Amino acid sequence: MNIFDLTIIGGGASGLMASLSASDHGSKVLILEKNNRVGKKILVTGNGRCNYTNVLLKKDDFNRPDFVENIFNQFGPAETIDYFENLGILPKVEDEGKTYPLSEQASTFLDIFLYEIEKRNISVELEQEVTKIAKNNGHFVLTTKDGKKYYTKKLILSTGGKSMSLTGSDGSGYELAHVLGHKTTEVFPALVKLRLDSPHLKHLSGVKINSRVDLLLGEEIMQSETGDILFANYGISGPTILELSRKANELMNKNKKPCIRIILIQSVSKAKIIERFNQFKDKEISQSLVGLINKRFISVLLKESGIDKSNILVKDINKSQLFKLIDLLYDWRIQVVGSLGFEDSQVTAGGIDLSLIDNLTLESKIHNGLYFTGEVLDIDGRCGGYNLQWAWSSGYVAGKYASLSDRND
Numbered sequence: 001m002n003i004f005d006l007t008i009i010g011g012g013a014s015g016l017m018a019s020l021s022a023s024d025h026g027s028k029v030l031i032l033e034k035n036n037r038v039g040k041k042i043l044v045t046g047n048g049r050c051n052y053t054n055v056l057l058k059k060d061d062f063n064r065p066d067f068v069e070n071i072f073n074q075f076g077p078a079e080t081i082d083y084f085e086n087l088g089i090l091p092k093v094e095d096e097g098k099t100y101p102l103s104e105q106a107s108t109f110l111d112i113f114l115y116e117i118e119k120r121n122i123s124v125e126l127e128q129e130v131t132k133i134a135k136n137n138g139h140f141v142l143t144t145k146d147g148k149k150y151y152t153k154k155l156i157l158s159t160g161g162k163s164m165s166l167t168g169s170d171g172s173g174y175e176l177a178h179v180l181g182h183k184t185t186e187v188f189p190a191l192v193k194l195r196l197d198s199p200h201l202k203h204l205s206g207v208k209i210n211s212r213v214d215l216l217l218g219e220e221i222m223q224s225e226t227g228d229i230l231f232a233n234y235g236i237s238g239p240t241i242l243e244l245s246r247k248a249n250e251l252m253n254k255n256k257k258p259c260i261r262i263i264l265i266q267s268v269s270k271a272k273i274i275e276r277f278n279q280f281k282d283k284e285i286s287q288s289l290v291g292l293i294n295k296r297f298i299s300v301l302l303k304e305s306g307i308d309k310s311n312i313l314v315k316d317i318n319k320s321q322l323f324k325l326i327d328l329l330y331d332w333r334i335q336v337v338g339s340l341g342f343e344d345s346q347v348t349a350g351g352i353d354l355s356l357i358d359n360l361t362l363e364s365k366i367h368n369g370l371y372f373t374g375e376v377l378d379i380d381g382r383c384g385g386y387n388l389q390w391a392w393s394s395g396y397v398a399g400k401y402a403s404l405s406d407r408n409d
């Protein structure tokens with residue numbers, strides 16, 4: 001029986017990083033990957049450019065700030081940039097700290113990983129989906145879908161979350177962890193487009209604006225973001241919406257009914273808008289709005305404020321309707337009814353419960369020699385390089401400790 005020193009299940013971002021780190025720290029490593037190639041998801045990150053870290057990263061950009069802080073203190077964005085630079089990848093820092101490879105190609109990461117894997121003699125077995133893990137005489141026994149068995153002293157579970165399952169991450173890691181006694185928190189899609197309940201979506205589909213958008217529950221602002229918003233026939237997307245989506249899904253999971261509030265006009269006071277309507281009182285209402293908001297919103301806002309004729313003169317509109325229209329420019333609410341789900345999401349919120357994971361080494365508190373990395377854990381971050389940074393950091397740390405420690409059950 002051939003017992004490996006260290007096996008990593010999952011050759012995604014965090015598993016690949018763990019393999020290099022473990023090899024840096026002296027381990028002989030085996031990666032088991034269910035796909036016919038490693039790193040499939042890396043290729044689609046950052047619209048093919050791979051936003052691999054964020055130089056402005058703060059612990060509060062994550063759902064579990066104190067937990068991630070311990071890991072980032074050991075291997076954060078600066079160490080990551082240095083690490084990849086040593087392997088040949090130069091960084092290109094863009095707006096809001098988002099960092100890409102200078103080549104602007106996500107495939108650069110894969111090229112580098114494949115090169116390093118070969119150079120370091122890391123073994124990779126493709127099309128090996130692990131379906132069962134058991135503990136036997138101090139080592140782990142891994143069984144694959146086609147019945148093959150692997151024996152290993154140390155094990156790193158790097159199977160990812162449930163987002164975009166065609167890249168391989170289908171949530172199977174949660175089941176594997178359950179069997180070993182670990183629990184998962186509720187998992188749901190985050191960084192995902194939202195479905196809205198509005199009769200105007202078809203008309204607005206394709207409209208892009210830059211604006212503030214709040215997530216409201218009743219009158220309470222749950223989260224506020226400013227940036228690009230894109231309307232689509234199902235609802236709404238864009239960086240601001242992706243950021244709000246985690247909270248929106250969390251609320252909907254609790255049977256709450258959040259809505260989004262779009263603030264179409266930010267830089268002009270209400271008094272100024274009232275003045276404008278006075279100035280244009282002899283104009284048709286639709287004409288009076290031209291130059292103030294995107295033209296596609298005009299008929300929508302008129303309908304929402306109960307003004308059925310777009311050619312009615314401003315001076316002939318009943319006051320309450322006109323004030324409703326003015327209010328809508330600053331406070332337009334649309335109910336959120338869902339999201340596009342795991343398949344469309346960039347990250348999975350929730351995952352393996354952190355209370356049974358050591359926050360310095362990422363080792364299981366139940367089984368010595370078992371480690372976790374990346375999205376399979378109950379960690380998710382904002383959009384902008386944060387989730388890959390978590391993958392690199394957790395991969396590095398787990399790979400290191402799995403190689404340093406020689407404890408066994």
Ligand SMILES: Cc1cc2nc3c(=O)[nH]c(=O)nc-3n(C[C@H](O)[C@H](O)[C@H](O)COP(=O)(O)OP(=O)(O)OC[C@H]3O[C@@H](n4cnc5c(N)ncnc54)[C@H](O)[C@@H]3O)c2cc1C
Nearest residue numbers: 010012013014034045046051130160168374375385387388
């Ligand atoms: C479209 C898209 C764009 C994104 N863009 C960015 C970005 O620009 N910046 C950023 O920071 N983050 C981005 N992310 C998020 C980021 O890619 C993930 O957070 C990160 O890849 C997670 O790494 P991981 O190693 O935990 O999981 P994954 O990268 O998902 O890897 C898991 C691996 O495990 C394998 N696996 C699963 N189960 C088994 C099993 N039972 N047996 C064997 N193998 C198994 C899978 O096939 C897969 O290869 C993006 C995500 C998506 C979907």
